[in-house]
Amino acid sequence: MKSDQTVAPERPAATPPPPGPAPEPVSSAQAPRRRPRRPGRWVLVAVMAVLSVPFLFPTWWMATSSMKTASEILRVPPTVWPAAPSLEPYVQVFALQPFAQQYWNSLYIAAVVTIGTILVASLAGYAFARIQFPGANLLFILVLVGLLIPTEVTIVPLFRMVNSLGLIDTHWPLVVIPILGAPSVLATFIMRQFFLGLPHELEEAGRMDGLSRWGIFWRIAFPLARPAIAAVAIFTFLKSWNMYLEPIVYLSSRENFTLPQALTQYVDAYGGPIWNVQLAATTLTVIPVLVVFVVAQRHFIQGLAQTGLKG
């Protein structure tokens, strides 16, 4: 989309530096702004505080309600904090379904898909950006078609393919198709954009030292691509972790289920959700990602801004 993409390491961070004695050298683009008048500032902060409620409250509600009893959960007006916090719903989560197994399924599928996508996408992205070979443009267009295809468009033929290979109710289609098919095309595109901006001198130096193309890729270009790889890794992991249509199409037995699919199975005999258990299971699926996000927040946002995904 944009050929002169942004990988410059000296690019300013996404946050303006904190007020007070500026710790870092400030470029002219970042020169102190005209300060808004004081009262206006606090109005804006109040606006943001109000706006943040629908973003934060559901998560809070989920976590606290998961410790309530089934009757307290439906009490009107609702309680903000459980009257008698109980971990009983969390015990139920594991009693009603093979939840630990399902957790492991989601984790290992997401890990394999992430590593596989990074390898396939960075190899292809590198070659499309840096190596001259016959048919490169044609092959690149062929791969890019994947960007235009929503998963749902090809789900019927893919289902038939998986079925005829006898792989229904296995994890193979959830691993192989995302790594090689349409879902990894965005990753290939991001990696190509990154490698286009890498200085040629680095590779020349490697070549003078007698490195093969593989050596140049693996020892020079790949390690330098860390910011793009980080962004691709987080995107891919989240996408796989959240995958929903594919598991409900391909999987049929509970011990093979992945988490998003398993979460909807906490229902009573009448098909109504058992709220506190469902919310407890939901809370458990959010924790690891939330922890990673809070720790890696800064890198994540910088990665996003640096991968040429911005226009």
Place this chain on the structure above:
Amino acid sequence: MAVLATSLRADRRQRRSAWRRRDAATGLLFVSPAVLGSLAFVIAPLVAVVWYSLHEWNVLAATFTFEGAANYERMLADKALHASLAASGWFSLGLVVLNISLALGLAVLLNQRLPGTTFFRVAFFSPVVVSLVAWTIVWGFLLQVDGGINSALGAVGIDGPNWLRGNVTAMVAVVVVQVFKNVGLNMILFLSALQSVPEEIQEAATLDGAGPWRRFVSITMPMISPTILLVSILTIVGSLETFALIDVLTQGGPGNSTTVLVYYLYRQAFEFNEFGYASAIAVLLFAIVLALTLLQWQTRKRWVFHEV
């Protein structure tokens, strides 16, 4: 001496062309997993889905007969399909308008030097990392007739509707739930675009007497228009792929009011076992995605400030 130089040069030329030949082979090798994957899991299924769409194919009845355009004629007469096209249209429109205006508004707010921006940035972004099904389950709970939203409305004396059971309110609900889930991502993209707008131009405009609104419309908007283009393409195409949200929150109901196109496709294929008709719907979906992307690409010159 001269002879030595020439032979050295010839030698180097030879080595260079050998490197180039091996290099081309390496390039093909490097792209082969992606290219073969694309052929097997994108191109071939795409061709197959067009082929299937020309057939009457019921999986349970094990019928597979060539019917030509019959499935497409059936589409023209299918009222439920028309309802689902309308639902998709309203969903995408509501989502794009709300999502882009809210994302831009939040990005502008966060781009001010205000206390607590880091906290608010994390707050607005946090739903992006919560899994969609988890987020939807929680909102499903809040949107029940005696759920959290109506309790909050009741506290200020408003009698809330049964959100997920009314034709219009169900659509509003799915749009709003989706907007809060994903607006943080677009917000970050806008924020990084806003920070690349040169401060000097703003300063100059201020000296010329332009107010904040004027500066936003005449300077900021044109400068970030490539990002607006990108974000709108991603949001529209993304909105056409919404499946989990609908399946968990409304199952397409009430009636067909939230049965977006992909949900209709899914039901035809995996509930009614009509693979042929589902394939025709898939072709329609693909045509819509393709048309929208091409349209936006073609019109970009009219409203995008610098070429992307």
